[in-house]
Amino acid sequence: MRQRGQAVHVLDIGTGTGLLSMMAAKLGADTVYACEAFKPMAECASKIIAENGFADKIKLVPKRSTDLTVGQGKDLPRRANILVTEVFDTELIGEGAIGTFTHAHKQLLEEDCIVIPSYANLYVQVVTSDLVRRWNRVEDIVVNDSRVTAPDEISSCGGAPSLHDLQLDQLPMDTFTVLTEPKRVFRFDFTGKTSLPFENTSILDCTMKNSGSVDAVFMWWDLEMDPDSEIILSCAPRWAHPTPDNMQWRDHWMQAIYYPYSQLTVAKGDSVKVISKHDEYSLWFDVAMDTVKDNCPEEHPICRCGAHISYGRARMGMLNDPDRNKLYMEILRKVFIYLLDVSTQPVTSL
Ligand SMILES: C[S@@+](CC[C@H](N)C(=O)[O-])C[C@H]1O[C@@H](n2cnc3c(N)ncnc32)[C@H](O)[C@@H]1O
Structure with missing residues (x-):
């Protein structure tokens, strides 16, 4: 000026x-x-x-x-x-x-x-991960030969509408496999030169780098602080950061995980549509095979089954953890056997 x-x-x-x-x-x-x-x-x-x-x-x-x-x-x-x-x-x-x-x-x-800042860019990366999926989707409980299946309305529910924010760099790299490169899906122009849409959709055709179930969309953003875009403030995780050896610690802006609405399993090399939508205040994401019409909701999906409202993501992950469930059943079995044993004793011998 x-x-x-x-x-x-x-x-x-x-x-x-x-x-x-x-x-x-x-x-x-x-x-x-x-x-x-x-x-x-x-x-x-x-x-x-x-x-x-x-x-x-x-x-x-x-x-x-x-x-x-x-x-x-x-x-x-x-x-x-x-x-x-x-x-x-x-x-x-x-x-x-x-x-x-x-x-x-x-x-x-x-x-x-x-x-x-003058501009913001929003990035996504699609991943497959048992750990991450179990934070959202209610899975069957399998112990030995028995399987307990969640009712359809629970297992197919899109999950909680609230943001799942976390430090992606604290997620061990061997707990997920990337299916796409990081992709920019939205660019926001704050300069006033073009109008900012209150609602927008982006559909990107992405070639899958690996095979697996499409379990989650990792999201982060960066800011171009000046009009010439020389100063970048990036919230990317380390593996996608422009200066991975010079990152600021931030706990108020983290990264976020979104859970796709559709359940899709892909093979390496498949072409998949990554659908990103936003309204005035929130984002949601979905995936679809190239040839299939996408069924990404027009409005931010909400939990219909109630389970995602009752349980937080960490609790959902515990309920879905097969090792934890196995251990839990073994302990329960021992307790039951003990109780049965006790209940067959004559009262006088107790
Ligand atoms: C993340 S803080 C900003 C921190 C601030 N720049 C500082 O250095 O401390 C965002 C603040 O903006 C306020 N805020 C958000 N939108 C606003 C608006 N449209 N008008 C006035 N205040 C707003 C919130 O109440 C909150 O205190």
């Missing part, structure tokens, strides 16, 4: 601690306006900004950005020409980023503004 000979008017949406506003002020912005929707957080920001000596430089408005007014005597005296904002979660759009950026461009920003 300085190079363009313009005054620098910064807006920080979702200021949280006030950190980004304070950085903008320190770097010499002419004006800095910060807004925060969550009142207790706004109170924290107000104290932090004052204690750091920026109270006269940063104007804090304890409001959601979509409620801000612009004009003389209003929340912002003029539209800003730099937006700096961090309104992302592990799912990228779960905090409402699409609506927040869209509204900001319509109401709060100048047309030739600079937006930090």
Whole structure:
């Protein structure tokens, strides 16, 4: 903005601690306006900004950005020409980023503004994994020659709608086999040059690198922080990271696992459609053979059977663990034998 000979008017949406506003002020912005929707957080920001000596430089408005007014005597005296904002979660759009950026461009920003971050890319990688599948899909319990089969509505249920976030780098590499390369499925343009869709679908034809059941879709995203895309903030796991030897530890943005709606087994070399969809706040994924019409739901699938609502993913994994079930049955058998033994004793001998 300085190079363009313009005054620098910064807006920080979702200021949280006030950190980004304070950085903008320190770097010499002419004006800095910060807004925060969550009142207790706004109170924290107000104290932090004052204690750091920026109270006269940063104007804090304890409001959601979509409620801000612009004009003389209003929340912002003029539209800003730099937006700096961090309104992302592990799912990228779960905090409402699409609506927040869209509204900001319509109401709060100048047309030739600079937006930090400028773009986001969302990546997926399809895998086969007994361990991961068992965190979601209810499987038969097999002990010796007996098999207990879950009712159809449970075994075919798509699972919990909530995000399954975790640190993929902590998943041992020998517990899953990749079926595809990492693929970019969505690109979000926050610069305002093109409109951000509130709903979108991507269908990619992917050649399977290995054979197996299609059990899960790993997802992560990166941000292109500047308009020239020189500074990349990547949330990729180590094996897909652009700088694997220089990664930041992050516990608020992890990676996520999604479970495909369809149950598909593929052979190496098969061509498979990877279907990705998002609405304003969430993502869901499915797979289909090339020749088959996909049956990916138009709306975010929800658990119909109730089991995925009753049990968390870790608990589901325990219930599906064949070794654990075998051990459990052996212990139960011993207890029953003991009880039977005891119950056949005359009361006087006990
Ligand atoms: C992840 S935090 C941002 C952290 C912040 N940048 C910092 O340095 O501390 C996101 C914050 O944005 C707020 N937020 C999300 N969307 C918002 C919006 N549209 N308007 C105002 N605040 C918003 C949330 O309440 C939350 O405090």
